[in-house]
Amino acid sequence: MSTPKLSPRRETFLSFQPPAVGEEEIEAVAETIRSGWLTTGPRTAELEERFAEYVGAGHAVALSSGTAALHLSLLALGVGPGDEVVTTPITWPATANVIVHAGATPVFVDVRDDDLNIDPERAREAVTERTKAIMPVDLAGQPADLDPLLELGVPVIEDAAHAAESVYRGRKVGSIAAATCFSLYATKNVSAGEGGIVTTDSDDVADAIRDRRLMRRGHGSLYDLGVPGYKANLSDVLASIALVQLAKVDRHREIRERHVALYDAALADLDGITPLARDPRDLHALHLYVVRVDAERAGATRDEYQRALADENIGTSIHFLPVHRLSWYRERYPDVSLPVAERAGDEVLSLPLSPAHADADVEDAIAALRRVHERFA
Numbered sequence: 001m002s003t004p005k006l007s008p009r010r011e012t013f014l015s016f017q018p019p020a021v022g023e024e025e026i027e028a029v030a031e032t033i034r035s036g037w038l039t040t041g042p043r044t045a046e047l048e049e050r051f052a053e054y055v056g057a058g059h060a061v062a063l064s065s066g067t068a069a070l071h072l073s074l075l076a077l078g079v080g081p082g083d084e085v086v087t088t089p090i091t092w093p094a095t096a097n098v099i100v101h102a103g104a105t106p107v108f109v110d111v112r113d114d115d116l117n118i119d120p121e122r123a124r125e126a127v128t129e130r131t132k133a134i135m136p137v138d139l140a141g142q143p144a145d146l147d148p149l150l151e152l153g154v155p156v157i158e159d160a161a162h163a164a165e166s167v168y169r170g171r172k173v174g175s176i177a178a179a180t181c182f183s184l185y186a187t188k189n190v191s192a193g194e195g196g197i198v199t200t201d202s203d204d205v206a207d208a209i210r211d212r213r214l215m216r217r218g219h220g221s222l223y224d225l226g227v228p229g230y231k232a233n234l235s236d237v238l239a240s241i242a243l244v245q246l247a248k249v250d251r252h253r254e255i256r257e258r259h260v261a262l263y264d265a266a267l268a269d270l271d272g273i274t275p276l277a278r279d280p281r282d283l284h285a286l287h288l289y290v291v292r293v294d295a296e297r298a299g300a301t302r303d304e305y306q307r308a309l310a311d312e313n314i315g316t317s318i319h320f321l322p323v324h325r326l327s328w329y330r331e332r333y334p335d336v337s338l339p340v341a342e343r344a345g346d347e348v349l350s351l352p353l354s355p356a357h358a359d360a361d362v363e364d365a366i367a368a369l370r371r372v373h374e375r376f377a
């Protein structure tokens with residue numbers, strides 16, 4: 001009797017999220033370099049104009065990173081020492097780090113079990129007279145539930161690093177919060193390699209960020225300084241990549257939708273492997289395909305699944321470990337207990353998702369996941 005034939009192991013490693021760039025980006029960079037303008041200049045201005053138009057905001061300010069976007073948004077809204085900022089632990093640590101950089105105190109509240117976005121009810125309970133901002137994250141591309149957060153009467157600084165295309169209840173992400181912060185990091189849906197953008201309808205917020213990203217010369221030959229700012233501007237070389245990426249966003253979305261549909265169909269019968277919820281009232285950016293591995297039903301832990309998939313040549317990632325459990329925060333906030341986030345931190349696993357993948361790559365990832373699941377479950 002022959003043993004059942006297993007799906008073939010991939011010969012080459014499938015990267016979790018390779019950048020989706022090609023000849024158009026290369027040509028755009030070459031053109032910018034030929035123009036002689038390497039630092040912030042006309043390409044950055046064009047990106048700001050196009051991005052503001054894309055999200056329907058009064059202003060878009062381009063910066064060196066999503067982290068800088070979050071940091072300068074806090075400063076622009078006057079957040080400083082003695083203030084508290086309510087945020088989610090299920091995020092890249094940058095979201096919390098910038099609160100510390102601003103001299104304020106991060107107040108972590110628990111997330112909702114279905115989409116792992118900040119729980120508005122927990123946020124409401126955490127607001128005090130010292131709360132100067134709320135920083136939700138649109139995890140994986142699912143917008144946070146913004147309406148109940150906006151009702152709290154505290155400025156919302158939205159971390160939309162994953163949410164370039166997202167729409168919340170008919171309103172484009174980027175046009176809703178006091179400041180919305182996008183990342184142009186290499187893996188993001190609109191990428192420059194590195195970079196960030198803040199969108200806002202407030203002239204004051206936009207001006208305060210511009211004043212802090214790079215010293216602005218006044219009129220005439222003398223220069224002056226209103227505020228000691230940072231060096232957080234975006235170069236035209238990178239802006240030219242982001243401009244091409246922005247123009248491709250719909251084309252890339254079609255690929256993401258196809259790959260997500262393949263995963264959704266395959267996962268329906270894998271016990272203990274469940275994707276995060278996507279709210280049908282919203283447009284999800286499909287930036288990440290995050291599943292939760294329930295060790296009891298799936299027969300092994302997330303870490304065991306991740307290792308087994310790596311053995312199958314399938315790259316995965318983790319979004320995210322709860323920030324309050326990372327050493328620096330744990331030492332300073334040892335009493336913070338957020339059971340939903342902590343359990344999720346043990347279970348989340350992000351499967352390969354990128355417009356640079358072929359359908360066959362996603363099928364390989366699915367076949368490997370099936371094989372691993374058969375072995376464990």
Ligand SMILES: Cc1ncc(COP(=O)(O)O)c(C=O)c1O
Nearest residue numbers: 065066067092094161183184185
């Ligand atoms: C949720 C979230 N917030 C903020 C950032 C920071 O963005 P950047 O890497 O552009 O500084 C990232 C990741 O890159 C992120 O995933």
